Amino acid sequence: MKFLERQPSSKGPAQRFAGDAWVDMIAEGEAPSRLRAGVVRFAPCARTAWHRHSGGQTLHATEGFGLVQARDGKVRSSASPVVSR
Known part of the structure; x- marks a missing residue:
């Protein structure tokens, strides 16, 4: 890296x-x-606009919250600091 x-x-x-x-x-x-x-x-x-990452993505939120949509189509709110998809 x-x-x-x-x-x-x-x-x-x-x-x-x-x-x-x-x-x-x-x-x-x-x-x-x-x-x-x-x-x-x-x-x-x-x-962000809804989009996908073919190789996956890891998000680390330092403050606030976000919405994440999984491949199964479910949208969930994430106040957790780390979200992997």
């Missing part, structure tokens, strides 16, 4: 986020790994 040099936060693109979100990429895996690690900060009421 390679840690990336700190860059200014970038605003999340409108096709991926509703509302204001800022993204900081912090690490990436070396080939053939597809690992990417980032920090995403959301303004109140902002969210």
Whole structure:
């Protein structure tokens, strides 16, 4: 894994986020790994568009809560700090 040099936060693109979100990429895996690690900060009421990750995803919430939809279609609220899908 390679840690990336700190860059200014970038605003999340409108096709991926509703509302204001800022993204900081912090690490990436070396080939053939597809690992990417980032920090995403959301303004109140902002969210991501519903999407999927073919290789799975682990989310670590530092504050607040979120909604997660599993492959079976069930949507659940998560106040837990770590959610894997």
